[in-house]
Structure formats: structure tokens, C-alpha cells
Amino acid sequence: xxxxxxxxxxxxxxxxxxAGSAGKGLTTLPASAELLAARINEARDSFEQRNxxxxxxxxxxxxxxxxxxxxxxSGIQARVGLDxxxxxxxxxxxxxxxxxxxxxxxxxxxxxxxxxxxxxEIGSLLLDxxxxxxxxxxxxxxxxxxxxxxxxxxxxGKVFAExxxxxxxxxxxxxxxxxxxxxxxMDFAEADYRSVAxxxxxxxxxMPKYPIYLPMLPEAARAVVGRVHQQTEPALxxxxxxxxxxxxxxxxxxxxxxxEAFVHNIRTVRDTVKKDVLIxxxxxxxxxxxxxxxxxxxSFRDFRVTRIPANWLRYDVVRLPPEVAQALLVExxxxxxxxxxxxxxxxxxxxxxxxxx
Amino acid sequence: MWLVRPVGPEDLNDVxxxxxxxxxxxxxxxxxxxxxxxxxxxxxxxxxxxxDxxxxxxxxxxxxxxxxxxxxxxxxxxxxxxxxxxxYNYRRDALIHASHELGVSRRVDVLYPSHALTDLSQLCSxxxxxxxxxxxxxxxxxxxxxxxxxxxxxxxxxxxIAELPGAQSADGxxxxxxxxxxxxxxMDFATADHYSATxxxxxxxxxMPHNPIYVxxxxxxxxxxxxxxxxxxGPTCDLLKREGxxxxxxxxxxxxxxxxKAHTNRLRTLVTSxxxxxHGEESNQGDLxxxxxxxxxxxxxxxxPVSTSLQGAARVRPxxxxxxxxxxxxxxxxxxx
Numbered sequence: 001x002x003x004x005x006x007x008x009x010x011x012x013x014x015x016x017x018x019a020g021s022a023g024k025g026l027t028t029l030p031a032s033a034e035l036l037a038a039r040i041n042e043a044r045d046s047f048e049q050r051n052x053x054x055x056x057x058x059x060x061x062x063x064x065x066x067x068x069x070x071x072x073x074s075g076i077q078a079r080v081g082l083d084x085x086x087x088x089x090x091x092x093x094x095x096x097x098x099x100x101x102x103x104x105x106x107x108x109x110x111x112x113x114x115x116x117x118x119x120x121e122i123g124s125l126l127l128d129x130x131x132x133x134x135x136x137x138x139x140x141x142x143x144x145x146x147x148x149x150x151x152x153x154x155x156x157g158k159v160f161a162e163x164x165x166x167x168x169x170x171x172x173x174x175x176x177x178x179x180x181x182x183x184x185x186m187d188f189a190e191a192d193y194r195s196v197a198x199x200x201x202x203x204x205x206x207m208p209k210y211p212i213y214l215p216m217l218p219e220a221a222r223a224v225v226g227r228v229h230q231q232t233e234p235a236l237x238x239x240x241x242x243x244x245x246x247x248x249x250x251x252x253x254x255x256x257x258x259x260e261a262f263v264h265n266i267r268t269v270r271d272t273v274k275k276d277v278l279i280x281x282x283x284x285x286x287x288x289x290x291x292x293x294x295x296x297x298x299s300f301r302d303f304r305v306t307r308i309p310a311n312w313l314r315y316d317v318v319r320l321p322p323e324v325a326q327a328l329l330v331e332x333x334x335x336x337x338x339x340x341x342x343x344x345x346x347x348x349x350x351x352x353x354x355x356x357x
Numbered sequence: 358m359w360l361v362r363p364v365g366p367e368d369l370n371d372v373x374x375x376x377x378x379x380x381x382x383x384x385x386x387x388x389x390x391x392x393x394x395x396x397x398x399x400x401x402x403x404x405x406x407x408x409d410x411x412x413x414x415x416x417x418x419x420x421x422x423x424x425x426x427x428x429x430x431x432x433x434x435x436x437x438x439x440x441x442x443x444x445y446n447y448r449r450d451a452l453i454h455a456s457h458e459l460g461v462s463r464r465v466d467v468l469y470p471s472h473a474l475t476d477l478s479q480l481c482s483x484x485x486x487x488x489x490x491x492x493x494x495x496x497x498x499x500x501x502x503x504x505x506x507x508x509x510x511x512x513x514x515x516x517x518i519a520e521l522p523g524a525q526s527a528d529g530x531x532x533x534x535x536x537x538x539x540x541x542x543x544m545d546f547a548t549a550d551h552y553s554a555t556x557x558x559x560x561x562x563x564x565m566p567h568n569p570i571y572v573x574x575x576x577x578x579x580x581x582x583x584x585x586x587x588x589x590x591g592p593t594c595d596l597l598k599r600e601g602x603x604x605x606x607x608x609x610x611x612x613x614x615x616x617x618k619a620h621t622n623r624l625r626t627l628v629t630s631x632x633x634x635x636h637g638e639e640s641n642q643g644d645l646x647x648x649x650x651x652x653x654x655x656x657x658x659x660x661x662p663v664s665t666s667l668q669g670a671a672r673v674r675p676x677x678x679x680x681x682x683x684x685x686x687x688x689x690x691x692x693x694x
Contacts, residue, residue: 096541098560101552105543105564182573183454185461194459202456206463211568215540216575 001066002136003327004143004296004305006047007040007059011070015040015061018073018128029073029124030193043075047301053154054079058147059124060303062140064131065327071131072140075124076147078155081117085204088113088249088258089212091226108214110225112207115249116258120148120155123162125235135292135307138341141238143305145268146296146337150303158262160247161239164232165256166224175255178221183208191253207252225255232256241343242267268294272339273347278317279325279332286311291345295320295338297330304328307341313348358424359494360680361501361649361658363405364417364431366398371428372419375484387431387482388554404436408653411512413437416505417482420498423680429489430498433482434505436512437475442558444475445565446607446616449572449583466572468583470565474607474616478506480519483593490592493660493694497647499596501658503626504649504690508656510621517621518605519597521590523614524582533613536579541566549611565610582613590614601625630692633665636685638672648673650681650689657681663691 019031046056062072080086089110097104167173176188243265249258290310376389404414420430438444447468455462531546542564602617643664661677
């Protein structure tokens with residue numbers, strides 16, 4: 001069984017291994033045991049409410065209970081830009097026109113902004129290669145939205161994700177080569193690493209502050225502004241199907257797009273329903289049927305998500321075998337939230353579809 | 358004999374021929390178009406007639422070979438750069454991007470749009486016939502303007518600028534323009550230059566980028582062109598530098614050519630010139646000097662051997678007075694060549 005739960009220090013070794021094999025460009029999860037341990041501590045402080053909720057970093061582990069190991073991670077940063085400055089470029093348009101000469105020129109322009117300050121960011125998603133496919137990635141990503149749905153007051157009304165931008169096999173970014181490298185005496189990977197390592201003040205000190213006129217950059221650089229890395233396209237599609245859209249901001253280093261959605265418009269949040277748990281004393285004899293459904297408990301500190309077959313749902317309750325209830329830390333009568341794992345799927349709403357009990 | 362005198366409408370054909378023959382573009386201040394030149398020459402005539410009153414005068418001088426009566430060069434002074442409109446430049450400035458944390462420091466060159474030079478007096482519109490680029494004639498044409506300024510000092514500002522044509526490759530491309538202006542004006546350099554001469558500066562205000570430009574984002578050729586003058590403008594540049602004009606942080610917005618600047622009262626020709634009384638002498642003695650006299654429309658300047666006396670008299674051949682349109686006893690201003 002795959003369980004989505006708050007990260008713990010015992011996950012550190014698995015995470016270091018995963019991050020090390022992930023390659024460059026995963027900007028919010030450093031492949032360093034020291035940095036990862038610091039992140040885990042921060043996340044523990046957040047779940048145990050030793051941090052102010054708005055300063056919270058919520059990292060979740062996907063645990064395979066049979067393999068007894070952590071096979072994935074994803075995260076939510078409650079607010080960005082609180083104790084550091086959070087930068088993006090806004091891809092905007094300048095139009096210069098001369099009526100007298102009949103000239104109308106459109107110049108795409110990058111403006112340095114801090115527009116995402118105070119907004120909730122989702123990121124840090126990484127799934128072990130051996131567990132990819134079968135909807136595991138969806139579970140790892142979408143479970144976060146159940147957490148958002150349960151504890152909305154801890155987060156901003158808008159949520160965003162920075163998507164990885166285009167770089168080649170050696171980690172070279174065309175935008176960095178044409179722009180960032182002219183101002184930073186370092187290569188893309190190093191700048192990226194330093195940025196992730198939490199020391200971002202160098203960005204403010206070295207970045208160009210005036211707008212950048214895109215036509216002055218080479219074609220290769222212009223072409224990647226607002227484009228995602230090929231490997232990130234599935235993640236982008238997934239977020240788009242949740243209702244996320246490009247908001248006009250791009251990463252200052254590699255030009256990757258920022259996508260955002262209002263929490264109340266996120267599909268998983270919108271489709272979520274509440275039901276009471278009924279722990280089945282008898283063995284569940286029916287074959288699992290229907291599209292898988294995510295189910296979560298209501299605990300902030302001990303949040304749990306897993307997936308169950310649709311035919312476990314009833315009109316007002318959800319029947320769970322004892323081992324699933326135990327994994328979710330729920331008992332009969334507890335309220336749980338449910339949402340379809342896959343887009344286009346709907347939760348069964350009546351007895352006819354779900355069968356009798 | 359070489360004579361520098363005011364240009365008037367009757368010089369149209371000669372000026373047009375010079376403007377068309379030039380190898381270097383002259384930043385649009387001397388358009389090679391008959392209609393525009395007619396207006397420009399009329400303006401010059403009017404400026405000379407009113408030279409004693411300050412205003413946006415645009416003086417234009419001709420270098421004439423008195424033996425043939427042909428014009429061999431033209432040079433101008435705009436009393437107020439921009440002539441009542443904004444005068445555009447980029448000012449090259451530097452920012453230090455330094456990170457204490459990383460221990461790095463980098464100088465970042467930036468071009469800021471500027472109107473700071475608007476309304477300063479400007480030496481401009483310099484063009485001289487091929488073959489005269491080194492010699493006495495070019496020096497006469499360039500420095501005669503300073504003698505005019507000396508004699509009409511109240512018409513000019515306390516600082517004086519000169520724009521030099523910027524770098525151009527052998528095939529005629531202007532690298533600074535191609536890397537910067539072209540993206541915003543959506544036209545080639547020649548067209549922009551033409552519009553600059555024929556239209557009000559409104560189109561520049563409308564089309565030019567408003568934000569500062571990072572030099573490091575320009576092409577390599579454009580970066581090299583910032584503040585560099587055209588290879589054929591070397592002699593003109595040298596003359597201006599000897600006159601005391603020095604490079605500034607300002608460059609032309611179209612071609613990146615340099616803007617030179619000086620305090621008007623410290624121009625070498627102005628400082629070293631003397632006001633003396635003109636007298637006749639039959640021999641060709643003395644040092645070759647620039648000798649200028651006459652006010653406004655009657656201004657003339659030529660090169661002649663002059664022997665000076667301690668009493669403030671300059672003795673020249675009678676032919677020189679006639680060329681200058683003066684008589685013995687008239688005041689003149691002389692400067693050593």
C-alpha cells in the first residue's frame with residue numbers, strides 16, 4: 001500500500017538516494033544530505049506547529065508500506081518571499097508605434113518582479129524511478145491538494161508551481177547562457193544550486209534590475225522563455241488538468257513557466273467530498289471496481305492519504321478494511337475526504353453505482 | 358585660395374553634390390535631398406542674418422576654392438542641439454553588481470537614454486571633398502567655426518559638443534544599430550537616418566526603448582562600436598581633439614558614435630586667437646594664419662601669411678582683404694595654423 005504522509009527524519013537516506021539520481025534542474029530539492037536534513041527539520045516544525053503556519057514548509061513522503069521505504073516526495077511552501085526575496089521575470093509586452101511612419105513594433109520584455117511574494121508554492125516533487133506509472137505520480141502530486149482543501153486557512157488563496165525550464169543533457173540552459181551568465185560569474189548548475197541552498201541574496205545583488213528586451217537575446221534563448229523541459233511536460237499537463245494556467249511569470253534562470261490556480265478552482269479541491277468511515281468487520285469480498293479514489297484523514301499533524309477502489313464508497317459512508325483504516329489513522333465514525341485520483345473520473349454518488357452493503 | 362564663408366540658398370547644387378558624394382553618413386544633419394537642403398540653406402541664411410540675437414540658429418559654412426569658385430566642404434554649428442526639440446543620446450554609465458556573500462564584483466555597463474545635451478551648442482554637418490582629408494583646408498574649415506563662435510560668443514552656450522559618425526562595417530552595416538535600434542524601429546539604419554532628417558523627433562520618442570540597455574546584451578560588434586567613430590572620421594576627430602574637445606560618456610542613439618565636449622571659452626582656437634587691425638603689405642611674409650573678419654552674413658575666414666606687429670596690426674597682401682571683403686583698418690581675428 002502507498003501512503004502519503006508528512007516526511008520524517010527516517011526518510012532521509014531514501015531521499016538522498018533519490019535526489020542524487022534525479023539529475024540537474026530539480027531546483028527545490030537539493031541532493032545534499034545536510035540540506036535535505038535541514039528541510040526535513042523545517043517540515044517537522046511546520047507539521048508540529050512550532051512554525052507560524054504562514055511560514056510553513058510542508059514536505060510529504062510517499063511510503064510503500066510493503067517495501068517499508070520512502071519512494072517519493074512532494075511539498076507545499078505556505079508562503080514564498082517572507083524572509084528572502086522571491087524573484088521572477090514577468091513576460092510582458094511593450095508596444096512602440098509611430099502613427100506618422102505607420103510603424104507598430106511589439107517588443108516582448110522581461111520585467112523583474114516579486115509578484116509571487118506571499119503566495120503558496122507547490123514543488124519538490126520527485127518519485128523513485130521504480131514506482132513511476134500506475135497513477136503513483138498523480139497520488140504523490142494530488143494528495144497535496146487534499147491537504148490544501150483540509151487546511152485552507154494556512155495557505156494563500158492562490159497556489160503556484162515553477163516548472164523546470166529547457167536545458168540540454170549537460171544541464172546548459174539557453175536562457176542562462178544568453179542572459180544570466182552575462183551577470184553571474186558562474187554556470188547555470190552552480191547558480192541553481194546556490195539558489196536552492198537557500199542563499200538567494202546573491203541573486204538580488206547580481207541580477208540585472210532593468211527590463212530585458214527579448215529581441216536583443218539570441219533566438220535560442222527567446223525560444224525557451226515560458227517553455228518547460230521535455231521531462232516536465234507530463235507534470236505540466238497534470239497541473240493544467242487540475243486547473244493551473246501559465247500566469248505570465250517565468251524563472252529568472254532558465255525561463256521555465258510559472259503556473260497558478262486559485263485553491264477553490266483546483267479540480268481535486270472542487271471535487272472533494274466528505275464521508276464517514278465504516279470499518280468493515282467482514283472481509284471485503286467484492287472485486288475492486290471503478291476509478292481509484294484518494295482518501296485522506298483530517299489530521300494536520302498526522303495527515304494521511306491513500307487510494308481505494310471506487311466501489312468502497314457508499315451513499316454517505318466509505319467502507320474500509322481494518323488495515324487501510326489503520327494506515328489512515330481513522331476509526332469508524334471519523335470523517336474523511338475523498339476525491340477522484342484521475343481527471344474525468346467522478347465519485348459514485350448513489351447506491352446503484354456503488355452496490356449494496 | 359581657400360575661403361570659408363556663410364552658405365546661402367545659391368549654393369544648393371554644390372552642397373547637394375557634396376552631400377551625395379560623402380563616404381560617411383553625417384548623422385542626418387546634412388540631408389542629401391534637394392527639398393530638404395533648400396529649407397536647410399534658407400535656415401542657414403536666416404541664422405547668419407540674425408546671428409547677433411540668440412536662438413536656435415543653424416549656421417552652415419562653405420569651404421570655397423576661390424580660384425575655381427567651387428565648394429569643397431561644408432561645416433555647421435547648431436546654436437542649440439536639438440533645435441528646439443529633444444536631443445537624444447545614450448549616456449554610458451556603470452553599475453557595480455557585487456555580492457558580499459559570494460565575494461564577487463562585476464562592473465555592468467549600461468546605456469541610459471538622455472536628453473542632457475539638449476540646447477548645448479553643437480559642431481555638426483561636417484563634410485569635405487575627398488582628397489582634402491589631411492591638409493590645411495580641413496583645418497581651416499573646422500577651426501573657422503571656432504573663430505565665428507569667438508566673434509559671436511553670446512549666441513553660443515558655455516559648453517560645446519560635437520557628434521562624430523559611428524562605426525560602420527565595410528559593407529555599410531552599422532553594428533550598433535543592427536544590435537539595438539533595429540529591433541525597436543523596425544527599419545534599417547539608412548531609413549532611420551533619413552527619417553531623423555526629414556521628420557520631427559517625435560518618432561524617436563515613440564519608437565526608442567525607454568529603459569536602460571545593458572551593454573553586455575549587445576552583439577560583440579555593437580559593444581565595440583560604443584563610443585567609436587567611423588574609420589573615415591579620424592581626421593575630423595583629431596582636429597576636434599586638438600581644439601580641446603574630449604570624449605564624453607554620451608554616444609549617438611543610432612550608430613553609437615562618440616559625443617565630444619569642451620568648455621567654449623577654452624577652445625584652443627578661441628583662446629589663442631587675437632583681435633588685430635588689418636593692414637596691407639606687398640610681400641608674402643609671416644606665418645600662415647587663419648584670419649577671420651566680418652559679422653554675421655559677412656563673416657569670412659581664410660588662410661594667409663600674416664606678419665604681426667607689437668602695436669596690434671596684421672599685415673597681409675591686399676588680395677587677402679579683398680577675399681575677406683574687408684578694408685585696411687578693419688578689425689580681424691587671427692589664429693596660428
